[in-house]
Amino acid sequence: MRDQAGDNRFIAYITANKWMAAAIGFIILLRFSFIGIMGAMPQDAYYYFYGQHFALSYFDHPPAIAWILRGFTDLFGRHVFVIKLADTLVTIGTLLAFYRLSRCFLPRKRAWNGFLLLYATLMITILSLVSTPDVPLLLFWSLSLLAVYRAVFEGRKAYWIWAGIAMGLAFDSKYTAIFLPAGAVLYLLLSRQHRHYLWSPWFFASILLFCITILPVVLWNVQNDFASFRFQSSGRVGGVEFHPLDVFGVIGHQAAILLPVLFFALLYYVYKLVRKYGWHVSHIPASQLFLLCFFIPIFGIFLVISPVYWVKINWMMPAYITGIIWISTWITVKYVRWQWICAVVVHLALAVEVIFYPVPIHSDDTMIGWSGLSEGVKALADEYPDDFIFSADDYKTSAMLNLYLGRMVYSRNVLGENALQFDFIGTDVNTLKGKNALFINSLTDVNDEVDELEFAEEDLAPYFRSVRPLPPIVVHQHGRVVRKFLVFRCMDYQPPLPGHDPRHVEK
Structure with missing residues (x-):
């Protein structure tokens, strides 16, 4: 009372x-x-x-x-x-x-x-x-x-x-x-x-x-x-x-x-x-x-x-x-x-x-565009069902795709780099050897993709026989582009050399 x-x-x-x-x-x-x-x-x-x-x-x-x-x-x-x-x-x-x-x-x-x-x-x-x-x-x-x-x-x-x-x-x-x-x-x-x-x-x-x-x-x-x-x-x-x-x-x-x-x-x-x-x-x-x-x-x-x-x-x-x-x-x-x-x-x-998203956020720390990305990646996964999927930012894109797709999406550990919690879930990237992959790269600025294209050419190449771009996933809202994600098909994955533990590699 x-x-x-x-x-x-x-x-x-x-x-x-x-x-x-x-x-x-x-x-x-x-x-x-x-x-x-x-x-x-x-x-x-x-x-x-x-x-x-x-x-x-x-x-x-x-x-x-x-x-x-x-x-x-x-x-x-x-x-x-x-x-x-x-x-x-x-x-x-x-x-x-x-x-x-x-x-x-x-x-x-x-x-x-x-x-x-x-x-x-x-x-x-x-x-x-x-x-x-x-x-x-x-x-x-x-x-x-x-x-x-x-x-x-x-x-x-x-x-x-x-x-x-x-x-x-x-x-x-x-x-x-x-x-x-x-x-x-x-x-x-x-x-x-x-x-x-x-x-x-x-x-x-x-x-x-x-x-x-x-x-x-x-x-x-x-x-x-x-x-x-x-x-x-x-x-x-x-x-x-x-x-x-x-x-x-x-x-x-x-x-x-x-x-x-x-x-x-x-x-x-x-x-x-x-x-x-x-x-x-x-x-x-x-x-x-x-x-x-x-x-x-x-x-x-x-x-x-x-x-x-x-x-x-x-x-x-x-x-x-x-x-x-x-x-x-x-x-x-x-x-x-x-x-x-x-x-x-x-x-x-x-x-x-x-x-309404009137002020674009030039960062992946946003709620905008991720569901649109997941729909695009889901369509790609249906087209290439045997490919594994990965991204290589801190954790954001991989984590978002894990949530929306309900399947394992890999992170920087595919490239032999520190991948935060992705390194501690028992994943052995060697089991992916010889497989093809879909690499998803988020653009923080939809009008600037130069650096991200260079990353794809330079950082992916050592781990795959060939890398070719696919059409990007573009997310629209209220009639304008709000997010853009570059997509690459990567052929014949070759894991990092034995003993190359990503948990001990500096970013």
């Missing part, structure tokens, strides 16, 4: 401002309609591909998103809307966990404001509609913080057990979750009031359960020469270059996913925090310090490294769970309204782009 009364008050709170209520209704409707309208993104297809080759973990990332997609598609079928429905339902879980967490720190109306700030963001739209490891990460991140709060601030010892399990599941989602136990230890070190938990048996039990829960990831890495750990650590160092202006790019894309009102409010309150407390961390109230220990390290580290390493749009997402709760202490409904004004403008623009 109390929960129902709270729900009614929340609805009354929203509908008190009819414009904001309409905006919220519009974005809810838009997000759910996108489940059926949007085509698959390459990330959807790649993590679906993970799940179709079930394993303890995977090369690029831990297994949680793959396991979720495998479960949903086994139950409801291999459909794009099923994949997006899975993302949406998990993200709804994240929102509910976020609200429960915010109520630990905020009175009801402030918690509502925090919830509305988060729900308006492009970040939630992305999480709801694009399969990435961040989808389960943010759910288990929020649940972990809720459990740690109950254990530390309320003294409920059993919650240390749940905290260890939830943190482990977050790590099974994405390696960024290492900031969870690190943040908990940081808070306990800085908090005189709660420091005694550092030598509590319940704290050690939590760490033990964390270690047990992440065993699938550890075992997979042990079995595969620590390939994933190396890729996500030393493998990343190769991308270090000094580009001081990149910090503005990071600020720009973070302002885009959070929307400017929320992002610059975060920066403003961080500035006020530094002005007020400086290095006197012990003066920060315990509840604020807890929230900051899971916000400032991630946000600060990625912002600091951005001039020397390109920080991706999703890397800071976990930080915003506690960051938003922290600033909701002071954010009034006036700024929530402005957040929703920005949200409507941004989501209207997104809807126009999804439906």
Whole structure:
């Protein structure tokens, strides 16, 4: 009864401002309609591909998103809307966990404001509609913080057990979750009031359960020469270059996913925090310090490294769970309204782009054109039924064709190059020796095919007796060309020389 009364008050709170209520209704409707309208993104297809080759973990990332997609598609079928429905339902879980967490720190109306700030963001739209490891990460991140709060601030010892399990599941989602136990230890070190938990048996039990829960990831890495750990650590160092202006790019894309009102409010309150407390961390109230220990390290580290390493749009997402709760202490409904004004403008623009595609995206990171490609390749496969099919970009074209065709489509490993997860599914390209192949090459710019033609001539030739072009697959939308894919028939495949393991070849 109390929960129902709270729900009614929340609805009354929203509908008190009819414009904001309409905006919220519009974005809810838009997000759910996108489940059926949007085509698959390459990330959807790649993590679906993970799940179709079930394993303890995977090369690029831990297994949680793959396991979720495998479960949903086994139950409801291999459909794009099923994949997006899975993302949406998990993200709804994240929102509910976020609200429960915010109520630990905020009175009801402030918690509502925090919830509305988060729900308006492009970040939630992305999480709801694009399969990435961040989808389960943010759910288990929020649940972990809720459990740690109950254990530390309320003294409920059993919650240390749940905290260890939830943190482990977050790590099974994405390696960024290492900031969870690190943040908990940081808070306990800085908090005189709660420091005694550092030598509590319940704290050690939590760490033990964390270690047990992440065993699938550890075992997979042990079995595969620590390939994933190396890729996500030393493998990343190769991308270090000094580009001081990149910090503005990071600020720009973070302002885009959070929307400017929320992002610059975060920066403003961080500035006020530094002005007020400086290095006197012990003066920060315990509840604020807890929230900051899971916000400032991630946000600060990625912002600091951005001039020397390109920080991706999703890397800071976990930080915003506690960051938003922290600033909701002071954010009034006036700024929530402005957040929703920005949200409507941004989501209207997104809807126009999804439906009419007025602004071409010169990248394979798009939902446009892939179903048209699959229809063209399906026709070619019927014409050349004994040919195997492959592509040689990072993973995108091969993964998309795997999803849409429901058959094995090979990747760069055919050419003896590093092929990410395609190298770890037990494929032996030597079994393809002597076969003919269809090579599909995606053009990121439909008007520029010079480089891709050169690639076909130079990089395919060593592995085939002959390579000849076939008519390209051209995808039209609203009377114009939106995607173009080059097609080559490659005769008599000769695999890389014995001992040439693509997993150890630099790209």
